[in-house]
Every structure is written in C-alpha cells, then in structure tokens.
Amino acid sequence: MSTIYILWLRQLKRYSRSKARMIGSLGQPLLFLVALGYGFGPIYEKAGQGNYIDFIAPGVIAMSILFTAVFSGIEIIWDRQFGFLKETLVAPVSRTTIMIGRTLGGATVAMIQGIIIFLITLLIGFRPESLALLPVAFVFMALIAIMFTALGTAIACVLEDMQAFPLIMNFLVMPLFFLSGAMFPLKDLPGPIAVLTRLDPMSYGVDGLRGALIGMMEFGYATDLAVLVIISAILLAIGSWLFSRIQV
Amino acid sequence: MTHIIEAHGVTKKFKDFTAVNNISFTVNKGEIFAFLGPNGAGKTTTIKMLTTLLRPTEGKIKLDGHDPVHEQSDARRSFGIVFQDPSLDDELTAQENMELHAALYSVPKDIRKTRLEELLHFVDLWDRKNSLVKEFSGGMKRRLEIARSLLHHPKILFLDEPTIGLDPQTRNHLWDYVGKLNKEEGITVFLTTHYMEEADKVAHRVAIIDHGNIVATGTPEELKKQTETKTLEEAFLKLTGNAIRDEGANAMEGMRQARKMWRR
Numbered sequence: 001m002s003t004i005y006i007l008w009l010r011q012l013k014r015y016s017r018s019k020a021r022m023i024g025s026l027g028q029p030l031l032f033l034v035a036l037g038y039g040f041g042p043i044y045e046k047a048g049q050g051n052y053i054d055f056i057a058p059g060v061i062a063m064s065i066l067f068t069a070v071f072s073g074i075e076i077i078w079d080r081q082f083g084f085l086k087e088t089l090v091a092p093v094s095r096t097t098i099m100i101g102r103t104l105g106g107a108t109v110a111m112i113q114g115i116i117i118f119l120i121t122l123l124i125g126f127r128p129e130s131l132a133l134l135p136v137a138f139v140f141m142a143l144i145a146i147m148f149t150a151l152g153t154a155i156a157c158v159l160e161d162m163q164a165f166p167l168i169m170n171f172l173v174m175p176l177f178f179l180s181g182a183m184f185p186l187k188d189l190p191g192p193i194a195v196l197t198r199l200d201p202m203s204y205g206v207d208g209l210r211g212a213l214i215g216m217m218e219f220g221y222a223t224d225l226a227v228l229v230i231i232s233a234i235l236l237a238i239g240s241w242l243f244s245r246i247q248v
Numbered sequence: 249m250t251h252i253i254e255a256h257g258v259t260k261k262f263k264d265f266t267a268v269n270n271i272s273f274t275v276n277k278g279e280i281f282a283f284l285g286p287n288g289a290g291k292t293t294t295i296k297m298l299t300t301l302l303r304p305t306e307g308k309i310k311l312d313g314h315d316p317v318h319e320q321s322d323a324r325r326s327f328g329i330v331f332q333d334p335s336l337d338d339e340l341t342a343q344e345n346m347e348l349h350a351a352l353y354s355v356p357k358d359i360r361k362t363r364l365e366e367l368l369h370f371v372d373l374w375d376r377k378n379s380l381v382k383e384f385s386g387g388m389k390r391r392l393e394i395a396r397s398l399l400h401h402p403k404i405l406f407l408d409e410p411t412i413g414l415d416p417q418t419r420n421h422l423w424d425y426v427g428k429l430n431k432e433e434g435i436t437v438f439l440t441t442h443y444m445e446e447a448d449k450v451a452h453r454v455a456i457i458d459h460g461n462i463v464a465t466g467t468p469e470e471l472k473k474q475t476e477t478k479t480l481e482e483a484f485l486k487l488t489g490n491a492i493r494d495e496g497a498n499a500m501e502g503m504r505q506a507r508k509m510w511r512r
Contacts, residue, residue: 002351002354003351003352003354005351006347006348006351006352007348010337010340010344010348013339013340013344014337014339014340017339017380018339082334082335082337082338083331083333083334083335083336084335084336084337085335086301086331086335087335087336087337087349087352088352089301090299090300090301090324090329091324091349091352091353092320092321092322092324092325092352092353092354093321093352247301247302
C-alpha cells in the first residue's frame with residue numbers, strides 16, 4: 001500500500017513541479033476548443049445541431065485526458081533512461097505493485113489536466129446540462145485516464161527509446177482521438193468510418209462523458225462503461241505482464 | 249569465516265554470446281571485495297545477476313543465504329546498490345528520494361527519520377536535503393545514492409564503478425566513507441572499478457574477470473606476487489593483456505544522448 005502511495009505521490013510531485021509541461025499541454029486542447037469551436041460553430045448551427053462549443057467541450061476534455069495519460073505512461077522510458085527505473089526494479093516489491101502505483105499516479109495527473117480543461121470550457125461559456133450528473137462525468141474521465149495511462153505504460157515497456165515517439169503520436173494517439181467522435185457526431189457516418197469509430201475505445205469514453213455533460217449519447221451508459229472497464233482491465237493486464245519482463 | 253555471497257558455476261548467455269562463463273567465487277562477511285576487469289569482461293552482467301536484475305542461464309547464487317531467483321524479496325532486502333549510472337529522481341529533493349526508498353523497502357516509520365538524518369549527515373548532505381537532485385553535482389549525487397542504498401540496513405553494498413567521472417577529492421572522500429562503513433557497520437562491500445590504485449587501497453580481496461572468466465583471485469599482495477609486478481595495475485595488465493576492448497554502444501547510451509538533445 002505504501003509503495004503504491006509513494007509512487008503515486010511521486011508522479012503528482014513531478015507534475016506539479018513542471019509548470020512548463022502543465023501549461024504546454026493546455027495549448028492543444030485550447031486550440032481545438034477555440035479554433036474548431038468557433039470556426040465550425042456557425043456551420044454546425046446552420047445544420048440545425050445546436051451549439052458546437054457545447055458539443056466539442058466534452059470531446060476536448062476527453063482529448064486532453066487521452067494525451068496526458070498516454071504521455072504519463074510513456075514516462076517509463078525517461079525513467080529507464082535516467083536510471084530511476086532500476087531503483088524500483090531492485091526494490092523488494094512486486095512489479096505489479098509498481099505498475100499499479102505508476103498507473104494511478106499517471107491517471108491522476110491526466111484527470112487533473114482534464115479538470116483544468118473543464119474549468120476553462122466553463123470560462124468560455126460551456127454549461128453542463130445537469131449538476132447531478134457531474135459525478136458520472138468524473139467517473140468517465142477517470143476511466144479514460146486509467147485506460148490510456150495503462151496503454152502508454154504497455155507501449156513504453158516494449159520501446160527502448162523515444163525514437164518511436166512520432167510513430168506513436170501519428171499512428172496511435174491521433175487516430176484514437178480523431179476517430180472517437182470527440183469532434184463530430186457518430187450518427188449517420190459512412191460505413192467504414194462507422195466501423196472504425198466503433199472499434200476505437202476512446203469513442204465510448206467520449207460518449208459517456210458527453211452523455212453526462214450535455215445529455216447526448218450514441219451507445220448508452222451501460223455499453224460505454226462495459227467497454228471502458230473491460231479494455232482498461234485488458235490493457236492493465238498486458239502492461240503488468242510487459243512490465244514484469246523489463247530487463248535493464 | 250562465513251560466506252555472505254556465493255556463486256557456483258554461474259553462466260549468462262545472451263543468445264549465442266556468453267557474457268559470463270561458469271564463474272565461481274565467494275565473498276566473506278565483512279570483506280571489501282573488488283571485482284575487476286576490462287570493459288565488456290562481464291562485471292556488470294555479474295552484478296546484475298547478483299542483484300536479481302538478470303537471471304543466470306546456469307549456476308547457483310546465494311546472497312546472505314537467499315537465492316536471488318527464487319527468494320527475490322529476501323535477496324533484495326539483503327543488499328543496497330549504487331549503480332554505474334545515476335538512478336535518482338532528478339525532479340525530487342534529496343530527502344524525497346530517501347523517503348521513496350524507505351517506503352519501497354518498508355523501513356519502519358519510527359526508525360526512518362533518524363536513519364535518514366544520520367545518513368544524510370554521514371555523506372554531508374543534510375544541509376541540502378530540500379534541494380532538488382537536478383541541482384546537485386555528480387559527486388553529490390553519488391553521495392546521495394550511497395546514503396540511500398544504506399537506508400534499509402543492508403548487509404551487502406554493491407558499488408558498480410562508483411567513482412567514474414568524479415574528481416580526485418570526491419573519489420578519496422567516497423572511499424573514506426566506504427572504509428568507514430565497512431569498519432563501523434561491518435557491511436560487506438562488493439565493488440567494481442577501473443582505477444586499480446583504488447582497488448589496491450580499499451579492497452581486502454580482488455577477483456579479476458576477463459572474457460567472462462575469472463582469471464585470478466586473491467589479496468592485492470598475492471596478485472602482485474603471483475605476477476611478479478609492483479602495482480595492482482601492472483598485475484591487472486599482465487593478467488588481462490594490453491589489447492583495447494570495444495564495448496558495444498548499447499541502446500541506453502543512444503537514448504541518453506537523445507534525451508540530452510531534447511532537454512536543451
């Protein structure tokens with residue numbers, strides 16, 4: 001227990017100390033919110049869909065969690081390179097415990113980032129439909145955070161260095177984001193895209209979050225929850241297994 | 249005398265490359281034991297096997313009576329290690345690094361505080377306990393790592409080239425600490441170094457490894473006598489030859505460079 005706590009605390013301390021990282025990672029979501037939100041807003045409204053900012057706010061919150069979570073997971077590569085990983089690997093604690101501590105830490109950081117974005121959306125005029133459903137929104141934010149921290153960790157375990165980083169961004173994180181319905185409604189999509197969006201676990205996170213925040217859903221809470229929990233469990237299991245095989 | 253480290257017929261193969269070939273040695277309790285060898289001879293591989301980071305392909309190891317493969321946790325509790333490369337968290341303070349270690353090794357809360365203070369005084373870093381490690385010099389980081397490795401009262405201390413890249417003053421200090429620890433706490437020290445005069449000065453016994461085989465063991469005096477040389481360095485060269493070894497640049501090194509570029 002104390003191992004999990006101390007590793008969790010470590011991630012939070014590192015996060016709170018690197019202001020540049022905190023501010024830097026707000027840039028992209030803000031750009032999406034402002035440029036797309038206001039840019040596509042009029043068209044969206046003309047199409048009779050309502051306020052576009054309201055529509056993408058949950059998507060942008062989910063996106064900032066996705067990005068931060070994957071990054072937090074991938075931090076293991078830095079730890080390996082800076083040697084700190086070895087300190088944890090020779091310690092008399094199980095690798096699973098280390099993995100859990102790290103994942104919870106990374107997920108908490110991603111959650112905080114998501115909440116900051118949420119507060120910013122409030123500033124530019126976004127209003128959640130119901131306050132009573134806010135806890136549900138937080139549950140979905142947490143699930144997205146855990147799922148993608150676990151994914152980042154699993155990836156980091158098989159990578160030796162950061163050379164592959166652009167590859168991960170362009171062929172994994174970006175597709176996860178763009179195919180998730182964070183930016184557009186999943187209704188009435190052409191066949192192949194409809195299939196891809198349904199294969200993307202991020203879609204279910206965005207859907208649940210959007211449901212809780214603006215009452216608009218495609219799959220329903222039960223499906224969203226089931227998919228997120230199952231995929232998270234699988235990713236955690238794979239991540240733990242890969243992490244237990246790391247040699248330095 | 250009792251053996252605190254025992255290695256019997258230990259072999260490590262990486263695919264078809266044999267890094268360590270059927271080596272056997274023992275280290276006595278309370279001894280300072282130097283494990284010497286040219287680059288790529290198998291020193292670090294041996295340390296990794298002793299410290300549970302690698303599994304031997306063949307052979308048996310005992311650390312304070314525990315098998316590092318099957319009794320991992322007990323074996324891990326018995327030693328502290330200072331790695332060849334730094335293994336501190338730069339973004340944390342000295343004290344936070346120590347506390348993290350204490351939690352990982354479940355050092356009881358009541359002794360944690362006094363032990364931490366005592367050790368930071370011991371390595372002269374108490375005044376800097378609240379500084380971030382990234383502000384430390386190489387020598388300070390090394391000292392902090394030594395302090396950290398002792399936090400859980402290990403019986404064995406592994407030092408893998410601890411003085412590399414340090415100035416002569418810091419090196420001297422460091423060996424003074426190690427000598428003092430050995431005398432006062434009776435801790436067994438297993439070290440590797442490329443500086444033969446250091447090994448000559450501090451080690452009670454020496455083993456020389458080359459191409460994965462142990463080519464000689466004994467006290468520094470015995471090795472000098474055996475090779476009819478005056479210094480340990482000459483004895484070392486006589487035993488291992490003059491040819492220069494090339495160590496394959498590993499992936500870690502490449503990554504370290506890449507990260508440095510990122511950070512600038």
